[in-house]
Amino acid sequence: MPHRSEKAEWKGNLKEGKGKMAFGSGAFEGQYSFASRFENGTGTNPEELIAAAHAGCFSMALSGILAGAGFEPKRISTTAKVSVEPQDGGFAITKSALTMEAEVPGIDEATFMQHANAAKAGCPVSKALAGVQITLDAKLVG
Numbered sequence: 001m002p003h004r005s006e007k008a009e010w011k012g013n014l015k016e017g018k019g020k021m022a023f024g025s026g027a028f029e030g031q032y033s034f035a036s037r038f039e040n041g042t043g044t045n046p047e048e049l050i051a052a053a054h055a056g057c058f059s060m061a062l063s064g065i066l067a068g069a070g071f072e073p074k075r076i077s078t079t080a081k082v083s084v085e086p087q088d089g090g091f092a093i094t095k096s097a098l099t100m101e102a103e104v105p106g107i108d109e110a111t112f113m114q115h116a117n118a119a120k121a122g123c124p125v126s127k128a129l130a131g132v133q134i135t136l137d138a139k140l141v142g
Helices: 034-038 046-068 109-122 124-128
Strands: 006-011 018-023 029-033 075-087 090-103 133-141
Touching: 029 034, 046 075, 046 090, 046 109, 046 124, 090 109, 109 124, 109 133
Parallel strands: 090 133
Antiparallel strands: 006 018, 018 029, 075 090
16 A cells, blocks of 8 residues: 655744645645634644545545445535644644535435444544544435
């Protein structure tokens, strides 16, 4: 399996400093700062990248689980909202809230929810976030 990497550089102190993050693949590069991370400033932040990873991982995991059970999803759309909060004199990621809508022909609600919960528990990013509360709001449409 390939290894994935990201590079980050920070210049200055915590409050006034600025940084840059870039994916090793070259697909993304973005600026980040104290304001973009803990306030509503412009730029990205590590939690936003974790949220994107969690949404993507969950969607792919659910697609694989559904296919393995004989269902062909037309669409799985997932949003993840990652929360960072003050904790123990610092900050901690405390929650990842997954909101998902899927169009899966021929599946009943109970079976769909069983597979969605399995994807929530089994996707690699969920496993990496094992110490974080993960919630799922899943909706079957179509």
